[in-house]
Amino acid sequence: MDLRLPRITLAAVVGFALGASGTVMQGFFRNPMADPSIIGVSTGAATGAVAWIVLPIATPFALGLQGAAFAGALIAAFGVYLIATEGGRTPVATLLLAGVAVQTFLGAIISYLLINAGESLERVTYWLMGHLHNAGWDDVMTTLPVALVVFAVLVAYTRDLNVLLLGENEAHSLGIEVERSKRILLALSSVLTAGAVAVSGVIGFVGLVVPHVMRLLVGPDHRILLPTSALAGSVFLVAADTLARSGPAELPVGIVTAAVGAPFFLYLLRRREVHAL
Amino acid sequence: MIDVEELSIAFGDVQALSDVNLTVERGELVGLVGPNGAGKSTLLGTINGLLEPTAGRVTVDGDDVTELSARALARQVATVPQETSLSFAFPVRDVVAMGRTPYRSRFERVSRTDREHADRAMKRTDVARFADRSIDAVSGGERQRVVVARALCQDPDALLLDEPTASLDIDHQVRILSLAREFVAEGRAALCAIHDLSLAARFCDRLVLVADGQLLAAGTPESVLAEEHVEHAFGTEATVTSHPVTGTPDVTVTERQSDRDAHVHVLGGGHTAARAIAALATAGFSISAGVLPDGDRALDAARAHDIETVTAAPFAPVSRAARQEVTESVRTADCVVLAGTDETNHALAEHARRLVVVREVAGEAIAGERTTDIETARVTDIGELVAGVEARLDGEPRRLETPADD
Numbered sequence: 309m310d311l312r313l314p315r316i317t318l319a320a321v322v323g324f325a326l327g328a329s330g331t332v333m334q335g336f337f338r339n340p341m342a343d344p345s346i347i348g349v350s351t352g353a354a355t356g357a358v359a360w361i362v363l364p365i366a367t368p369f370a371l372g373l374q375g376a377a378f379a380g381a382l383i384a385a386f387g388v389y390l391i392a393t394e395g396g397r398t399p400v401a402t403l404l405l406a407g408v409a410v411q412t413f414l415g416a417i418i419s420y421l422l423i424n425a426g427e428s429l430e431r432v433t434y435w436l437m438g439h440l441h442n443a444g445w446d447d448v449m450t451t452l453p454v455a456l457v458v459f460a461v462l463v464a465y466t467r468d469l470n471v472l473l474l475g476e477n478e479a480h481s482l483g484i485e486v487e488r489s490k491r492i493l494l495a496l497s498s499v500l501t502a503g504a505v506a507v508s509g510v511i512g513f514v515g516l517v518v519p520h521v522m523r524l525l526v527g528p529d530h531r532i533l534l535p536t537s538a539l540a541g542s543v544f545l546v547a548a549d550t551l552a553r554s555g556p557a558e559l560p561v562g563i564v565t566a567a568v569g570a571p572f573f574l575y576l577l578r579r580r581e582v583h584a585l
Numbered sequence: 586m587i588d589v590e591e592l593s594i595a596f597g598d599v600q601a602l603s604d605v606n607l608t609v610e611r612g613e614l615v616g617l618v619g620p621n622g623a624g625k626s627t628l629l630g631t632i633n634g635l636l637e638p639t640a641g642r643v644t645v646d647g648d649d650v651t652e653l654s655a656r657a658l659a660r661q662v663a664t665v666p667q668e669t670s671l672s673f674a675f676p677v678r679d680v681v682a683m684g685r686t687p688y689r690s691r692f693e694r695v696s697r698t699d700r701e702h703a704d705r706a707m708k709r710t711d712v713a714r715f716a717d718r719s720i721d722a723v724s725g726g727e728r729q730r731v732v733v734a735r736a737l738c739q740d741p742d743a744l745l746l747d748e749p750t751a752s753l754d755i756d757h758q759v760r761i762l763s764l765a766r767e768f769v770a771e772g773r774a775a776l777c778a779i780h781d782l783s784l785a786a787r788f789c790d791r792l793v794l795v796a797d798g799q800l801l802a803a804g805t806p807e808s809v810l811a812e813e814h815v816e817h818a819f820g821t822e823a824t825v826t827s828h829p830v831t832g833t834p835d836v837t838v839t840e841r842q843s844d845r846d847a848h849v850h851v852l853g854g855g856h857t858a859a860r861a862i863a864a865l866a867t868a869g870f871s872i873s874a875g876v877l878p879d880g881d882r883a884l885d886a887a888r889a890h891d892i893e894t895v896t897a898a899p900f901a902p903v904s905r906a907a908r909q910e911v912t913e914s915v916r917t918a919d920c921v922v923l924a925g926t927d928e929t930n931h932a933l934a935e936h937a938r939r940l941v942v943v944r945e946v947a948g949e950a951i952a953g954e955r956t957t958d959i960e961t962a963r964v965t966d967i968g969e970l971v972a973g974v975e976a977r978l979d980g981e982p983r984r985l986e987t988p989a990d991d
Contacts, residue, residue, distance in 0.1 A: 339898070399880050400880075401878070401879050401880030401899040402880060404899060405899065464691045464692060465691075467686065467689070467691070470675075470679075470683065471683055471686055473673060473675075474669060474683070475669070477630075477635055477666065478664070478666060478669065480633070480634065480635055480655055481633050481635075481659060481662070481663065481664040481666075482659055482683060482684065482686045482687060482735075482739070483654075483655050483656040483657075483658070483659030483660070483686050483687030484655060484656075484686065485654065485655045485656070486655070527674055527675075528673045528674055528675055529675065529679065
C-alpha cells in the first residue's frame with residue numbers, strides 16, 4: 309500500500325495536469341494537433357533530465373533530477389516565447405514554428421548526450437519513456453500543490469479561452485487584452501506541464517487525446533471542458549498505469565498511453581468525430 | 586461620438602492612411618466607401634484599438650482609444666467583422682452571450698442582466714429561433730446576424746461594421762443595414778464600410794469616400810457620389826442616377842479604364858510578395874493572392890488592402906480545395922506575378938496566361954526556369970513591377986530585363 313498509493317496519486321495528478329494543459333494548448337493555438345509539448349516544454353524537460361543523468365557536472369542550486377527537468381522545461385518554453393515575440397506581440401503561428409525548431413534542436417542535444425551516455429543509457433531511456441514506477445509521496449507533495457494552484461488560475465481564464473477561439477482581433481474587440489491573456493495562458497500551461505513531466509518523464513498522448521474525446525462529450529465550452537479534461541486525464545493515466553504494472557514485466561506507462569491512445573485517436577479520426585476544435 | 590483627427594498609419598514603407606479627419610455623431614449611420622485597399626479596414630481597425638496610429642489620434646466619447654483598456658473600449662465600441670472564423674460547435678446563444686465579456690469580471694457567473702441583454706439582442710436580430718443550434722450549422726446570412734446580435738449584446742455606444750454584407754444575398758444585406766439603422770435611431774453612432782455604393786446611399790446619413798489612404802469627400806450621399814468623385818476614386822467611368830424606387834443616388838459603372846481592368850494574381854509569400862501586393866493594389870489592379878499560410882507577411886499586406894486571398898493553416902498541407910481555388914484564380918487572371926521561389930508556386934505559375942517574375946536580388950537566375958512555354962517578363966525591382974505588368978498586359982513583345990537599383 310505504501311508503494312501503490314503514492315503511485316496512484318501521482319498518476320492522477322500527472323494525468324490531471326496533462327489533460328488540463330492539453331486543453332488549454334489546443335484552445336490557445338486553435339489547432340487540433342497542439343498538445344502540452346508543442347512549445348518545447350517536454351523536450352526541454354527531457355534535455356534537463358538527460359543532461360543531469362549523463363553529464364558528470366554538479367547542477368547549480370543542488371537541483372535533483374526532477375529539478376533539472378523542471379528547469380529545462382521552463383527554460384525551453386520561455387526561450388520559444390522570447391524567440392517568437394516581436395514588439396510585444398507573439399503571433400501564434402510564429403510560436404508554433406519556433407516550438408518545432410527548438411524541439412528539433414533540443415532533440416539533437418539529447419541524441420548527442422545519449423551517444424555518450426555509456427552505463428546510464430538504460431536509466432535515460434527509461435526516464436524518456438515516461439514512468440511512474442518509483443513514485444513517492446515527496447513527488448506527490450511537490451507536484452500536487454503546483455497543479456492545483458495553476459489549475460485554479462486557469463479556470464479563471466476559461467472565458468478568455470472561449471473568446472480567443474473567435475480569433476484574436478475579435479477577442480480584442482470583445483474586451484480581452486489578447487497579448488496579456490496569451491502570455492498568462494502560455495506561462496500557466498507551461499508550468500503545469502513542466503511540473504508533470506519533471507516527475508514522470510514524457511508521457512505522450514494524454515494531453516492530445518483526452519481533450520479531443522472530452523470535447524466530443526461535453527462540447528467546446530472551456531468552462532466545462534477544462535475541468536472535465538483534467539479529471540478524465542487523471543482517470544486515463546491511473547488506468548493506463550494499472551495496466552502498465554499488471555503484466556508479468558512492468559512497462560513504462562508512456563508506452564501504454566501511446567499504444568492505447570494512438571489507435572483510439574485514429575479510430576475517432578476515421579469516424580470523423582475529431583476534425584477540428 | 587467618434588472623432589478621427591489627422592490620422593496617419595503606415596505599415597513599414599506602405600502608407601495606409603494619411604491625414605484623415607472624420608466625425609461620426611450620435612444618431613448617425615456613416616458609410617465608409619472606396620475601392621479595395623483604400624484603407625477602410627485600416628481606419629476601422631484604428632478606431633477599435635487594433636492598430637496604433639502613426640500620427641494623429643482617435644477619440645470615442647472624448648477618450649483616446651489608445652489609452653483605454655481593451656475592456657473599457659469594448660464597452661463603448663463593438664465591431665462586426667467581414668467574416669468570422671466560427672468553426673466550432675458553440676450554440677448560437679453562447680456566441681451572442683460572449684458580447685457580455687467586457688462587463689463581467691473574471692469570476693462572475695452569467696447574470697440575469699447578461700441573459701436579458703443576450704435575449705433582447707437575439708430577438709432583434711431574429712436569431713432567437715435558432716438560438717440552440719450550433720454556430721457551425723447555420724447559413725452565412727444567419728451567422729452574420731448572430732455576429733450583429735453579439736455586437737448589440739455588447740451594448741456599445743458606437744458600432745463599427747467592416748463590410749458586413751459583402752458575402753450576403755440582397756435580402757440579408759438589407760436586414761443587416763436595417764439593424765444598423767435601428768441601432769443609431771437609439772441615439773448611438775455607427776460607421777459602416779460598404780462596397781455597394783447604391784446600398785450605402787440608401788441606408789447611410791452621410792458617406793465618407795476614401796481612396797489611396799486619403800479622404801476624398803465627405804457629406805451627404807448625393808454630394809459624395811458625384812460622378813467625378815466616383816470616377817476619381819475607382820478609376821472608372823460612372824453614371825450616377827436617382828434610384829427609381831428609393832430616390833437615393835444609384836451608381837452604375839459604365840466602363841473601366843483598360844489599364845486598370847486587369848485581374849492580377851500574386852503567387853508566393855514573404856516580403857517580396859507583400860511589396861508586390863501593395864504596389865499592385867495601389868496601382869488599382871484587381872488582385873488575388875495565395876496560397877498564403879496564416880501569419881505570412883504577404884497575408885498582412887493583402888488584408889491591409891482588402892484583397893481576396895486563399896489561405897491555409899500553417900503546417901497543414903495545402904488542401905485540394907485551396908489548390909483548386911488558386912489554380913482557377915491563376916488560370917483566369919489576366920496576368921500572374923510570381924514572387925515565390927518554391928516548387929509549388931512554380932508549378933502553379935505554369936497555368937498563367939501572362940507571367941511576370943519578380944526577383945529583388947540583382948542578377949539572380951530563376952530557379953529551374955520551368956516556365957519556358959510562357960513569355961515571361963522579369964522584374965528585379967518592385968518599383969518596376971506595375972510598369973512590367975502593364976507592359977505584359979498590352980501584349981508588347983518587349984522583354985523586361987531591368988537591372989536592379991539596389
